[in-house]
Amino acid sequence: MKISIRGVRGSIPVSGSDYEQHGGNTTCVVVTESDWMLILDGGSGLQQFNLLENTPIKRVDILLTHLHLDHIQGLGFFNPFFDTDIEVHIWGPKSNTGTLQSRLSRYFSPPLFPVSFRDLQCKLIMHEVENSGFEIGPFKIDSRYVIHPGPTVGYRVSGKNSVFTFIPDHEPFLGSLEFQTDKKWLSGYDLAFNSDLLLHDAQYTATDYIKKPGWGHSSMDDATRFAEIAGVKHLLLAHHDPKHTDNKLNELFTELESRFNYSFKYELAAEGMNIELP
Amino acid sequence: MPSYGIEIILNRQLADCLSVPVFITDTVGNLIFYNGPAENILGTRYEETGEMKVETWGTIFKQKDDDGNLLPPESLPLVRTLRDKYPYHKTFWIESMNGKSERISVTSYPIIGRSGDFVGAVAIFWEARDL
Numbered sequence: 001m002k003i004s005i006r007g008v009r010g011s012i013p014v015s016g017s018d019y020e021q022h023g024g025n026t027t028c029v030v031v032t033e034s035d036w037m038l039i040l041d042g043g044s045g046l047q048q049f050n051l052l053e054n055t056p057i058k059r060v061d062i063l064l065t066h067l068h069l070d071h072i073q074g075l076g077f078f079n080p081f082f083d084t085d086i087e088v089h090i091w092g093p094k095s096n097t098g099t100l101q102s103r104l105s106r107y108f109s110p111p112l113f114p115v116s117f118r119d120l121q122c123k124l125i126m127h128e129v130e131n132s133g134f135e136i137g138p139f140k141i142d143s144r145y146v147i148h149p150g151p152t153v154g155y156r157v158s159g160k161n162s163v164f165t166f167i168p169d170h171e172p173f174l175g176s177l178e179f180q181t182d183k184k185w186l187s188g189y190d191l192a193f194n195s196d197l198l199l200h201d202a203q204y205t206a207t208d209y210i211k212k213p214g215w216g217h218s219s220m221d222d223a224t225r226f227a228e229i230a231g232v233k234h235l236l237l238a239h240h241d242p243k244h245t246d247n248k249l250n251e252l253f254t255e256l257e258s259r260f261n262y263s264f265k266y267e268l269a270a271e272g273m274n275i276e277l278p
Numbered sequence: 279m280p281s282y283g284i285e286i287i288l289n290r291q292l293a294d295c296l297s298v299p300v301f302i303t304d305t306v307g308n309l310i311f312y313n314g315p316a317e318n319i320l321g322t323r324y325e326e327t328g329e330m331k332v333e334t335w336g337t338i339f340k341q342k343d344d345d346g347n348l349l350p351p352e353s354l355p356l357v358r359t360l361r362d363k364y365p366y367h368k369t370f371w372i373e374s375m376n377g378k379s380e381r382i383s384v385t386s387y388p389i390i391g392r393s394g395d396f397v398g399a400v401a402i403f404w405e406a407r408d409l
Contacts, residue, residue, distance in 0.1 A: 190281050
């Protein structure tokens with residue numbers, strides 16, 4: 001299973017020389033195995049990824065964790081939507097306030113976007129997920145609602161020999177910290193446990209988080225703590241705060257490493273990273 | 279061991295912040311959490327007991343009407359919520375194992391998540407007041 005990181009920024013894309021190392025695009029990850037491809041979230045990082053003309057790929061699956069703009073804003077610029085030969089499956093969290101298509105069409109419609117769903121030329125198929133299990137090609141996928149404002153899921157993607165868990169927006173340590181080391185009471189634990197690779201929200205510093213409880217994001221400290229409890233082998237800290245330049249992120253990470261000595265590998269996620277899992 | 283859904287986890291977080299006794303059960307009435315104020319009613323600490331089977335915690339106190347008659351379980355708000363997946367409220371007397379009686383009001387509600395699944399119930403105990 002190959003994991004290709006296309007966007008790791010949270011909230012809003014950023015650009016400029018201060019963001020070249022980690023990248024400025026919002027969340028998007030491409031997972032491939034045995035000629036099958038999954039796209040996890042459609043943030044602005046998705047614009048870097050377009051299928052070549054005459055591609056043999058005739059099916060694309062896009063798994064959305066939630067519909068906040070930084071996770072869908074790349075969808076409108078994804079060329080398979082405009083290819084009559086391609087089947088696009090969009091998977092996203094079920095809500096009781098509207099269908100997935102009706103909620104997504106708020107973005108895919110004027111005045112926010114000039115193209116409507118009905119104008120897309122691909123064969124479009126919507127799938128609503130909740131606490132679900134499903135299969136796409138060689139992938140076995142589990143989705144679970146996680147703590148974040150609005151209907152939001154994380155995905156556990158099991159390939160032939162390895163597991164990748166994707167929870168880019170998540171606040172597992174909201175509220176009392178007294179019982180959250182109990183795995184049974186930890187949001188996202190079922191998704192992340194024993195994963196070979198976990199991409200997890202780490203938008204804030206521990207100090208910033210004190211001012212933003214309930215905003216739906218984690219501190220770097222909490223992301224590493226979550227990974228440790230879940231027995232993760234490799235953690236990518238992601239959903240970087242748009243205010244955090246490369247220098248700032250490196251400084252925060254060095255400081256994090258100086259305070260914790262975890263047995264698992266952890267690092268800052270960066271656009272352009274490619275990780276091969278066995 | 280699977281973890282609880284976020285509807286249960288967030289209810290526990292809320293209960294943990296409240297000054298009134300709160301009990302959280304699974305769909306069949308097993309007590310999966312009770313907060314600090316509820317410990318005073320049960321006479322036990324959650325850290326010591328952990329989760330309790332319905333047969334265990336259901337016998338810790340007796341429920342009586344104003345005349346001192348035992349109330350049938352099916353008349354109690356939490357039992358009705360577990361049966362009907364609907365909120366209920368009732369005022370009655372509870373008598374703990376040490377014989378102490380107290381008049382309380384109980385509000386119960388079902389926990390039904392986004393998927394529409396019934397995943398548990400909550401009972402909140404209030405000091406009874408005649409308004």
